Amino acid sequence: MMFSLRSLLALVPLLHLGHAAAAVAPTASNATAMRTYNNPILPGWHSDPSCVFVAEDGPYNNTAFCTTSSFMAFPGNPIYASRDLTTWKLASHSLNRVAQFPEVRNATNQQFAGMFANTLRFHKGTFYLISAWINTAVGLPRFVLSTTTDPFDDAAWSDGLWVDTPGFTIDPDIFFGDEEGSVIMASSGNPIIACRLDVTTGKTSEPWALWNGTGAGGTEGPHIYRKDGWYYLLVAEGGTQLNHSATLARSKSLAPNATWEAASGNPLVSNRGTDEYFQTVGHADLFQDGAGNWWGIALSTRGGPELYNDLIFPMGRETVLYPVSWPAGEWPVAEQVRGTMKGPLPTISGPVSEGIGPVVGAADVVDFEPGSSIPNNWIYWRAPFNPDTFAVSADGHPNTLLITAARANLTADAAFNASHEGLSAVLRRQEHTYFNFSVDLHVGASIVSRAEGDEFGISNFLNQDQHVDIGIVNLPAANSTSLVSHFRVRANSVRYAPIPEPITKPVPCAWLKGDDAVVRLRISPRNESHYEVFASQGDKGEAISLAVYTTALLSGDGAGTGGLLGVYATTNGATNHTFDAYFGRWRYEPVAQVIDYGVVVPVEGAGALPV
Numbered sequence: 001m002m003f004s005l006r007s008l009l010a011l012v013p014l015l016h017l018g019h020a021a022a023a024v025a026p027t028a029s030n031a032t033a034m035r036t037y038n039n040p041i042l043p044g045w046h047s048d049p050s051c052v053f054v055a056e057d058g059p060y061n062n063t064a065f066c067t068t069s070s071f072m073a074f075p076g077n078p079i080y081a082s083r084d085l086t087t088w089k090l091a092s093h094s095l096n097r098v099a100q101f102p103e104v105r106n107a108t109n110q111q112f113a114g115m116f117a118n119t120l121r122f123h124k125g126t127f128y129l130i131s132a133w134i135n136t137a138v139g140l141p142r143f144v145l146s147t148t149t150d151p152f153d154d155a156a157w158s159d160g161l162w163v164d165t166p167g168f169t170i171d172p173d174i175f176f177g178d179e180e181g182s183v184i185m186a187s188s189g190n191p192i193i194a195c196r197l198d199v200t201t202g203k204t205s206e207p208w209a210l211w212n213g214t215g216a217g218g219t220e221g222p223h224i225y226r227k228d229g230w231y232y233l234l235v236a237e238g239g240t241q242l243n244h245s246a247t248l249a250r251s252k253s254l255a256p257n258a259t260w261e262a263a264s265g266n267p268l269v270s271n272r273g274t275d276e277y278f279q280t281v282g283h284a285d286l287f288q289d290g291a292g293n294w295w296g297i298a299l300s301t302r303g304g305p306e307l308y309n310d311l312i313f314p315m316g317r318e319t320v321l322y323p324v325s326w327p328a329g330e331w332p333v334a335e336q337v338r339g340t341m342k343g344p345l346p347t348i349s350g351p352v353s354e355g356i357g358p359v360v361g362a363a364d365v366v367d368f369e370p371g372s373s374i375p376n377n378w379i380y381w382r383a384p385f386n387p388d389t390f391a392v393s394a395d396g397h398p399n400t401l402l403i404t405a406a407r408a409n410l411t412a413d414a415a416f417n418a419s420h421e422g423l424s425a426v427l428r429r430q431e432h433t434y435f436n437f438s439v440d441l442h443v444g445a446s447i448v449s450r451a452e453g454d455e456f457g458i459s460n461f462l463n464q465d466q467h468v469d470i471g472i473v474n475l476p477a478a479n480s481t482s483l484v485s486h487f488r489v490r491a492n493s494v495r496y497a498p499i500p501e502p503i504t505k506p507v508p509c510a511w512l513k514g515d516d517a518v519v520r521l522r523i524s525p526r527n528e529s530h531y532e533v534f535a536s537q538g539d540k541g542e543a544i545s546l547a548v549y550t551t552a553l554l555s556g557d558g559a560g561t562g563g564l565l566g567v568y569a570t571t572n573g574a575t576n577h578t579f580d581a582y583f584g585r586w587r588y589e590p591v592a593q594v595i596d597y598g599v600v601v602p603v604e605g606a607g608a609l610p611v
Helices: 005-010 304-309
Strands: 032-038 050-054 063-067 076-082 089-095 114-123 126-134 142-148 161-163 173-176 183-187 193-197 220-227 230-237 245-251 278-288 294-302 318-325 340-346 364-366 390-392 401-404 425-429 434-441 455-463 466-476 483-493 503-506 519-525 530-537 540-550 564-570 580-596 599-602
Touching: 050 114, 050 278, 050 294, 063 114, 076 114, 076 126, 089 142, 114 173, 114 220, 126 173, 173 220, 183 220, 220 278, 230 278, 245 278, 278 304, 278 318, 318 340, 401 425, 401 564, 425 455, 434 455, 455 519, 466 519, 466 530, 466 540, 483 540, 503 540, 564 580
Parallel strands: none
Antiparallel strands: 032 340, 050 063, 063 076, 076 089, 114 126, 126 142, 142 161, 173 183, 183 193, 220 230, 230 245, 278 294, 294 318, 364 580, 390 401, 401 580, 425 564, 434 519, 434 580, 455 466, 455 564, 466 483, 483 503, 519 530, 530 540, 580 599
């Protein structure tokens, strides 16, 4: 692939290898003030956002709730909550039990599949989340609807209800507020289509056409709103890359053959054709807060068009917030998305107290204490095939995470079949441009089989097609058949960047002695385009650098996931044995965010930036 001058200079150290809520009068609980804030509000992989603000009296008064796509990740369909619109806490996952939707475990080997583009709405005390389940290996996309009356409780979410899906279409929207009192479901297409939906049975009417868009192509991600006697239709256009945008039309009716008028100021929001640091802005949604102020959210990719074209966006698509002005009877007008913005934010500050947590962007300090569980923000690639694969503080191994090794490694092989086996890995989102991610590998207690190929370590993971693994693996010693523990750094990136040759080097013998021997592995960015990996003997001595790799290995041109960080264990294909790997002292330390060219925002209390 081609590299710009900026990227070529960076290659020097490269591895040689709802509807709208009704406006209410401001009160002490919904007062606002013009304040500056930074994007993204949901940093890291948080694509295809949809939000609703609950302003009415009740347990969720003056709270915004947002959801984003989860694709093959489990738990899936995350719900985040905020009362100040800038501090967000994980409230729940609408897909959190295999019994809710068994296909999430074993339906497909595909990587670009799973739960796409949720819409979240609130109506008469109930939250509705509708999503598209994609498994094109066996058929067309299918829509799934889940409901809850308590978005802060995983267990309160219903099983998935299959919705009659009108042909090859994705990105379902659900709209309460039709003049006839029925529920309207809109979805992607040229034109956008709509049908009536029975939310109790999943049955739908014959679809009809709404709007063709402005001609930019890729018309998807529809959302319907009703305001001042008009129905407004917001859609994504221009594809998911640098031409991404959000455009608007309106009509006096949702009926078939109704006339739709495009906004003269289209697009509502887009950074196409600019050099703005935030690019690919689109797939938007709108909501009104408790003080009557309008807001937009959208997905975006940081780095500017030059780095985007070089595939340097390791966090993928993130969620941004922008103010919207929407006078009565007129078209809404949005501010251009930038890293620093100002708007009438609610004066309430701090995270909500409810929910499963943690706060988005918080550090991970996890020591796997006895009686604790895997943190709620960690995810698996598909639901675990066998939940017993993972255990916190297993018998005789306090303060560790046990992972029983899978046959398949993180790439898998031609024999891999998700209906019969899974991956032994658990991960969390990368949420900062600069960070330190480190985990202790208990080498004295792990790899007890001493078989060739046994491996455990940490991974910078996008999907099974794209990841960089830093492991300790049993390999033959030089000029010998005896097995020696080696560090190995190897990457897989089948589409977008040349794959470097693996780097292997023996682990120092002194680091392996004793049942309590520990090796610490760490990933730290040098800059936006290159990450460095280190190893040390736990807390002892200075860390040694193992390799530097380009983040282009972890970026996909267009829609998709974002960077994950986690741990894994595998026999690399061996079927005649397994082994138990033990991990401890998991740390994800936020350091800083880059929110514009040369604008670096340090995280309070974090360590120094790389020199």
